[in-house]
Amino acid sequence: MELKEVTKTEGTMDIQDILKPENLVYQKTKLLTDTPMHYCPGCSHGVVHKILAELIDEMGIQERSVGVAPVGCAVFAYNYIDIDWQEAAHGRAPAVATGIARVNPDAFVFTYQGDGDLASIGAAEIMHACNRGENILVVFINNGIYGMTGGQMAPTTLEGMVTATTPYGRNTDLNGYPMRITNLIAQLPGTSYVTRQAVHTAGGVRKCKRALKKAIQNVLDKKGTSFVEVVSTCNSGWKLSPVAANKWMEENMIPYYPLGDMKDSVKGEHSEN
Template sequence: MELKDIIKPENLVYDKSQVQTDTIMHYCPGCSHGVVHKVIAELIGELGIQERTVGIAPVGCAVFAYNYIDVDWQEAAHGRAPAVATGVARLNPDKFVFTYQGDGDLASIGSGEIMHACNRGENILVVFINNGIYGMTGGQMAPTTLDGMVTSTTPFGRNADLNGYPMKITELIAQLPGTSYVTRQAVHNAASVRKCKRAIKKGIQNVLAKKGTSFIEVVSTCNSGWKMTPVAANKWMEDNMFPFYPLGDLKDGVKGEPVSKN
């Protein structure tokens, strides 16, 4: 049975982007991935760049993004999406190239790739989903896991003396001269979705204008990995994630600026 047989167009309050496929998403209820997928699909359609777009997705919950956003996709090994995107963008300078990565991917095994790609100012957009946990593989501690946060590998909470400190990867990225736009957003309510969409649109436009790397972190929930209901996960994110990972622009300038806006 197809989606059109389940959801009738006359009952929808919005028109689904033609860039978003009819495939029913597999993400857990309350997951932020589906919202961000929808926003990206809408923007690609609105900007008329579907035929020019190449997405790079590595290992993680978003590995099946090609099922939901109808553009050309290239899969990458865990953490290596920025390296693959570098090759695609350099060989196809007329394309809009973006990576879609989680924190367990980008901030851990892929930390070297993302740092050097951003430092070089590769002409790509990076969408970074930060839910503070390894969502796909069992809820293990990630580099972004908060101090004291319980995960499957830190059952008594993350201990900085033992496990190190949570990594504010976006603050590090903002210091690199190759980045032109660095921001942190969320999608937990309607207002935040609108702000995130504006941010991603700006990132896309920067890539199209050859302004170097744009980096957009989306602070997200993993209610399945956090063992919470979607409502409780949103509240926990607001109370705990946002104070440590504050929302807003960190850098808005041009490639070559060595320091962040703030």
């Protein structure tokens, strides 16, 4: 790594005195490969990949983990996290994960899906996998559009939001209403932990990591399906800078998709918050 850019700090403490292994507080987890991510600058996918990799490493389940990648920008997730992966057809990740989890009861199986994948073409698969209470974790990245294909309208696109296929904004008379699919899933008795998080601030990332940790633990304890929605940005699709996209998300997405836990119980019970 390049150290030339840093200069002397104030007092007698030289920068080289700080950069010692015993002072290390944060570094890239070893589960993330050295392959540079293909995501656009500032994309939320990178952060969610990172916290998943950190958790799998910290919980010591690397050998048992199987991820099911979606169709979408995260289709290349297998290049970045050093665990077993399976690629599924568009929207069918929960069905593929069901098969993997049933034949490998000791494995930690998770799907990683976007909103076009999970809430649109895969709506049936996700509903039935959650209703069956499969012991899988579903990580749902909700950025309000189809990011990979050029920013078309998704079921989660906000009312009035301009996308490639709604150049005058989403019209609810014509296109229907933005779907809060996580709220629907929280109604299903097969789910154990359903929550909505965001990763636009450092605090949000830490909270999301705690939620994902709980979700992974629930899957390991065979409590049923855990579902973690991450409200995310697609700054390229939204035509904003990464920082402006984070601000736009906070002002527009989070009021419609409020953060917090929606259900915290075990499968078969209906105790919703």
